[in-house]
Amino acid sequence: MELTIFYDGTCPLCLNEMQQLKRYDRLNRIGLEDINAADIKQRFPDLNVEQANTILHGLQADGTWLYGLDVTAKAWGLTGKHCWIKMLRLPVIKPVADKAYLAFARNRYRISYLLTGQKRCDTGRCNIK
Template sequence: MLTIFYDGNCPLCKAEMNQLQQLDLNNNLSLENIHAEDFQLRFPDISPSRADQILHGQLATGEMIYGLDVTCLAWKTVGKHSWMQALRWPLIRPIADIIYLGFARYRHPITKLIFRNEKRCETGSCQPRPKKEKG
């Protein structure tokens, strides 16, 4: 079991969690919104502000993992995006982690730039606006 502590206020994050949930046929993932009203009551050892800065995950053993380690393990758990495991290779890992931290820090503006309308993502099915036809 992998518990993922994600930013439920981020449309892109919610969309990814919805995809993972749909693909998790064996119920190996537990998805926890760090902004849920009872989050601190249920998870007093997880700092929502820290989890807002970097994705947190907890293995069944209680061990915490962070950032791309969570993302890569989540997709591996549901049997998708096997290419992501390359992000954990020793020579690629440090660079990928730096890029991830930059993305995590600016994920809200990036989401707005990509989707240009957060409300389109509230259902968890974020789609870029269709391109306008010329003419």
């Protein structure tokens, strides 16, 4: 895997994006790991699950970590889709985009409810509208 993404599988919008990424990941370059998995700490001892619950974490094949929108930009870049996301990493846009991302991450359950009608995926699966 070129990138392993650690996401919140109880968040409807987060889960929806991960499903989209995998659908476009035709070369199987992206691995997905739900931070709520019972064995996540055993399989990834370097992952701080509490931090990963506040900001998206990505582990690259070379062992370096990416966070937040850097993970998103890298992942979509690997699929060749949504190339516009790279613009969010431009120096003049990055600080604002990162603050907006952190606000989204803090409020992801409320935002998910507004957009999907579901606040959380209690069973580990969401029915995305």
